[in-house]
Each structure stands twice: as C-alpha cells, then as structure tokens.
Amino acid sequence: MWQDDQSYRPIREWNENDRPREKLQRLGRSHLSEAELIAIIIGSGTRSESAVELARRLLHTVNNNLIELGKLTIADLQKIHGIGPVKAITISAAIELGRRRQEAAPLLRPKITSSKDLYEIFGPRLSDLSHEEFWAVALNQANKLLDFRRIGSGGISSTVADIRLILRFALETGASSLAVLHNHPSGNLTPSEQDIRLTRSISEAARLIDIRLIDHLIISESGYHSFSDQGQLSF
DSSP: OOOTTGGGSOGGGSOGGGOHHHHHHHHOGGGSOHHHHHHHHHOOOOSSSOHHHHHHHHHHTTTTOHHHHHTOOHHHHHTSTTOOHHHHHHHHHHHHHHHHHHHSOOOOOOBOOSHHHHHHHHHHHHTTOSSOEEEEEEEOTTOBEEEEEEEEEOOSSOOOOOHHHHHHHHHHHTOSEEEEEEEOTTOOOSOOHHHHHHHHHHHHHHHHTTOEEEEEEEEETTEEEETTTTTTTOO
C-alpha cells in the first residue's frame, strides 16, 4: 500500500516497486488492483492527483463494480473531472476488448495423430511458396497443437534452420513433443542429405531436454514426405 500523500504525487515520483507498470512487469497482471490496471490504461492523472487516484475516483462512481463501469458511455466518462475525450475513448476501447474476449470461443487445439493431420494444417501455408521456409510445431502430452513458428526462410533450394531457435521455441511453449516441416518449391519430395542430417540433429538435441521429435514433413504442391511414415526417425 502507498502512503496517503504518495497517491497524489505523479506516479513517476513513486517508489519504483509501487508503480503500476513496473509492478505488472515484475509480478504479473493478476497482482494489480482494478484502479492500477485502469491507471495503466489512462496513462496519467491530473495536476492534483495521480492516475491511480483518478482511477479510484472513477471506480467509486460505479461502486467499484466493473460491470457498471462497462455501461458508461464515452459521454458519461467525460463527465468525471480529469477524464477528457482521449481517456474516455481509451477506457471505452479497453472495456469493449474485455467484452469481446468474454464472448470469444476458446482456442481450438487440434490433435495431431498422423502426418496427414500436420499436412492438412500446414500444407496450405507452405505448398505454394516460391522459397523455402522451415517451421516448428509444438505439441502437448495429448498431441494437441500448442503453437507453431517459422524458424527460417531461405532461397529456392535451401533454408537455414537454427536448432537453438527450435529448442527455445519448444521450451517457451512447454512442449512435450515437436514436429518440424519445410517446403521444397522444386516439387521434389525426396529428402536431401542435408535434410536427413538436420532431422537427426534436431531429434538428438530435443531428446536431451526430454522432448520427442515426432515427425519432419517435406511439403510441395504435389503432396508431402513424412520422415515418421517412412521410418526415418529411428536414429
């Protein structure tokens, strides 16, 4: 908590541990009060009060009820001393974003059970490219897709895939297993020696951090080649 006189000083003069932005960065958003979160949104207070104090006064007008706050129009917000058009619009936009988040459907996480599943998701992204791209796909313990990321982009016949970036991505997403894929603009689905060596290196490196490489797809406009289906992951 702040001392009584601190709330009336500009936030930049507060103890750094009490500043809302620094507090959010240090502790996470769940540790901030509603007033602190609103203070971050509006950015500044008035000459006589900090952004946090202005936010507290705003909340007081709706009995500290966020649902009632959401009912206020831009015109209603501007009736509160210290909240001009810019602050009112910013608050209104934040409220609307929160409302839409509540209405949004949960993110569907498709389950990857075969090379065909991978191809159906990523084939359309890669099959028509005129240059090579290398992607990594993170999966959880149930083989559901967590996230995917382009690791490298290159020329017509090759691309650079940094194994360190692949492993960092896997760790960041909390992946239990990993799939990688890249395209061959030439249409040739036969793995090159470089493809084979890279696959082996990724598999061995991932194994060291207890992550399993389940497949490597080579994609072209004519279809795909799966290292797993062809028994080429038994390193």
